Every structure is written in C-alpha cells, then in structure tokens.
Amino acid sequence: MRTDEWSECLRLIAAEQDRAAFTRLFRHFAPLMKAFALSGSAFSASHADELVQEVMLKIWQKAAAFNPEKASASTWVYTIARNCRTDLYRRLHKFDTAVSAEDVGADSETEEAVVLLHSRRSSENLRGLMQQLPSDQRQILAKVFMEGKSHAEVADELDLPLGTVKSRVRLAMQKLRIQIER
Amino acid sequence: MKAMPEFHPDLDLVTEYAAGTLPLAQSACVSMHVSLCVQCRHLAAQLSVLGAALFEELDPAPVGDAQLDAVLARLDEEAPLKYGTSARLAGAVPAILQRLMSGDLSDLSWQAIGRTLRISYLKTGDPDHELALYHIRAGGRIPEHGHRGSEMTLVLAGGFSDADGSYDRGDFLLRRPGDVHAPTALQSEDCICVAVLDAPLQFTGWKFRWMNPFLKLRTG
Numbered sequence: 001m002r003t004d005e006w007s008e009c010l011r012l013i014a015a016e017q018d019r020a021a022f023t024r025l026f027r028h029f030a031p032l033m034k035a036f037a038l039s040g041s042a043f044s045a046s047h048a049d050e051l052v053q054e055v056m057l058k059i060w061q062k063a064a065a066f067n068p069e070k071a072s073a074s075t076w077v078y079t080i081a082r083n084c085r086t087d088l089y090r091r092l093h094k095f096d097t098a099v100s101a102e103d104v105g106a107d108s109e110t111e112e113a114v115v116l117l118h119s120r121r122s123s124e125n126l127r128g129l130m131q132q133l134p135s136d137q138r139q140i141l142a143k144v145f146m147e148g149k150s151h152a153e154v155a156d157e158l159d160l161p162l163g164t165v166k167s168r169v170r171l172a173m174q175k176l177r178i179q180i181e182r
Numbered sequence: 183m184k185a186m187p188e189f190h191p192d193l194d195l196v197t198e199y200a201a202g203t204l205p206l207a208q209s210a211c212v213s214m215h216v217s218l219c220v221q222c223r224h225l226a227a228q229l230s231v232l233g234a235a236l237f238e239e240l241d242p243a244p245v246g247d248a249q250l251d252a253v254l255a256r257l258d259e260e261a262p263l264k265y266g267t268s269a270r271l272a273g274a275v276p277a278i279l280q281r282l283m284s285g286d287l288s289d290l291s292w293q294a295i296g297r298t299l300r301i302s303y304l305k306t307g308d309p310d311h312e313l314a315l316y317h318i319r320a321g322g323r324i325p326e327h328g329h330r331g332s333e334m335t336l337v338l339a340g341g342f343s344d345a346d347g348s349y350d351r352g353d354f355l356l357r358r359p360g361d362v363h364a365p366t367a368l369q370s371e372d373c374i375c376v377a378v379l380d381a382p383l384q385f386t387g388w389k390f391r392w393m394n395p396f397l398k399l400r401t402g
C-alpha cells in the first residue's frame with residue numbers, strides 16, 4: 001500500500017470530500033496539467049485552463065475509484081489528464097462520437113499480481129533511470145508522450161529517418177527496463 | 183510478400199496507444215486486444231507509468247488562484263461517484279465493442295459479400311478509419327485481396343489462417359499497404375473479427391473484382 005502524500009489526498013477526497021486535500025492536490029498537479037496541455041502547442045491558453053478544470057473535477061468525482069494497490073496517484077492523475085486532453089482535442093475538432101478516450105485508452109491499473117509487482121518496482125526506479133537517459137532519447141519520449149506526436153511526426157520535426165526515431169524509442173525503453181518483448 | 187506472423191500490436195502501436203495519440207478506431211481495436219491479452223496489458227500499464235514520470239517532470243505552468251476558486255465553486259455540482267473497482271475488465275466481448283454495437287451480435291445489420299463473408303460497419307466517430315465486424319463462415323475463404331492502406335485485425339471468435347500463419351481468439355495483426363492475402367476461417371467454427379481500415383480492401387481475382395466499388399470506406 002502506498003501512503004504518499006498524493007494518494008492520501010485522494011483517499012481523503014473519496015472518504016470525506018476533503019476540500020483542503022483537494023486544494024493541495026490542485027496546487028501540485030494543476031500546473032503540470034497546464035504544461036501538459038500547452039506542450040506541443042496543441043491548445044491555446046484558455047483551452048489549457050479548460051482542461052485543468054475538467055481534469056480536476058474528474059479527480060474529485062472519481063477519487064473513490066483510485067486504488068493505491070494498483071497504481072500510484074501520479075500515474076492515475078496522468079491517465080485522467082491524458083484521456084481528457086484527447087477528448088478535448090476531439091471536441092475542438094468536432095468529432096461526432098459517443099466514445100470517450102477513457103473507453104478505449106490504456107489503463108494504468110492492472111489486476112494481475114505479477115504485473116503489479118513489476119509496475120510498482122518500475123515506477124520507483126523509473127525516475128532514477130530516466131536521469132541517465134541520453135538527451136536525444138529522452139527528447140523523443142517527451143515528444144511522443146507529452147506533445148502527443150506520432151513517431152512519424154517526431155521524425156519529420158527532428159528531420160530524422162522514421163527508423164531512427166523508432167529505434168531510439170526502443171533503446172530508451174530497454175534502458176528504462178520496460179519489458180517490451182511479448 | 184511473406185511476413186512473420188505477429189499476434190500482438192508492435193511496440194510503436196502500443197506506445198502511441200499508451201500515449202493517447204492513436205486515432206479513435208485504431209485505439210478501440212488495440213484496446214480490445216489489450217483486454218484479451220495479459221502481456222500487452224502489462225506493457226501498456228508500464229508505458230502509462232512512463233508517461234506519468236514524464237508528466238511529473240514537465241516545467242509547471244503557473245495556474246492562478248482564480249482557477250482554483252473556479253474549480254472549488256463547481257465541486258458541489260459534481261457529486262463524487264461511488265464505485266470501487268475499475269469498470270473495464272477482460273470479458274467475453276470487450277466492453278467497448280458492446281458499446282459500439284449497442285446490442286447483440288445478432289441485432290447488427292450485416293452486408294453479405296458472397297456466401298462466406300458478412301460485414302457489419304460500426305460507428306465510432308473516427309473521420310479517417312472504418313471499423314467493421316467480419317463474420318466468416320466456418321471453413322470459408324475470403325477471396326484474395328490487397329490493402330492500399332493499413333488494416334488492423336483482431337480475432338474475437340473462432341480463428342483463421344493465411345499464408346503467413348494462423349490466428350486465434352485475441353490475436354492481433356496489422357496488414358500494411360501492399361500486403362495481399364486470402365484468409366480462411368477454421369473448419370470447426372465461424373470466425374468473427376474486428377477490422378480497422380484506412381483505405382478500402384481491393385479484391386484481386388477477376389471473379390470478385392466487381393465487388394470493389396461496393397467496398398467504399400465507411401468512416402465516422
């Protein structure tokens with residue numbers, strides 16, 4: 001069981017609708033959400049603010065669904081931000097769809113014990129390993145995950161062959177000890 | 183061209199899936215595979231952890247107190263939801279497919295292509311991709327066809343084989359532009375697949391070419 005500050009905030013929100021806990025969570029995560037919305041310049045500042053509000057309200061509503069045994073608080077928050085950003089993007093581009101990103105997006109939670117052990121360990125080690133990543137590999141991961149670019153778009157932007165981008169992603173993941181073989 | 187059979191989406195696809203950048207219909211197809219495949223579920227979860235680590239290292243962008251007050255003022259309208267577990271679990275028919283079908287397999291409207299194949303187009307809202315269910319009769323063979331674009335296929339029931347390999351429930355494959363194949367369903371049972379296309383199929387044999395105009399891409 002994780003008992004870090006942010007999972008404790010989520011627990012308090014779920015159990016007691018604790019606004020002070022919500023405010024602490026807001027002060028930490030809202031600036032990250034705004035940066036996430038603005039990276040890759042996908043959104044204007046006002047849409048970025050809209051995203052922050054939406055994600056924070058979702059966190060308030062869904063806090064009871066957070067299970068600290070299955071994911072860390074920051075991974076859970078990131079997953080909500082990612083889904084909301086995709087939905088906002090589709091709304092702004094007038095997608096006519098009943099499917100939300102949450103319906104089809106990757107879960108941060110997994111039910112399998114084996115998976116769990118691994119993801120917990122990798123979550124703890126990941127930041128340390130990330131510091132040792134060469135900057136060219138790190139930059140590509142940031143473009144893919146934070147700026148929401150496809151491998152092809154990253155290749156275009158950095159003027160690199162697509163194969164080079166793909167192999168840097170693969171190399172980076174190996175260094176981060178992500179089990180990519182299936 | 184003969185390719186090694188693949189049974190899972192490759193690393194690039196799972197990465198784009200976990201980063202939330204795959205087009206809607208493709209994302210739906212990958213998520214159905216993920217709901218049936220523990221290894222890919224494992225990989226996607228690890229990549230979400232990676233995404234979260236990158237997220238936490240962003241340079242924070244200032245958010246004023248007015249924003250916080252605006253959110254606090256709205257908390258009362260947004261009553262917390264009461265639930266304990268994640269809603270999406272691996273099941274017989276992936277939950278997202280149930281939603282897209284809004285009913286049962288038998289309620290769908292099917293278009294017959296010859297005697298062995300029926301196709302039902304599902305609406306996802308993706309403007310660039312078609313998502314359809316293919317029902318191939320047991321032992322039935324889909325006439326040889328080519329792909330001008332990419333085609334994702336996920337086996338939901340039964341199985342099929344082509345020159346490259348054989349595929350069972352839960353298996354995923356990606357056909358790339360230029361690939362030509364002629365899948366045959368297993369003899370023992372009907373095969374149902376989900377297919378996501380970004381360009382229509384093209385039948386190559388003279389006997390079936392007349393059908394090509396009927397295979398316009400149905401996106402949306």
Ligand SMILES: [Zn+2]
Binds near residue numbers: 191219222
């Ligand atoms: Zn898989």
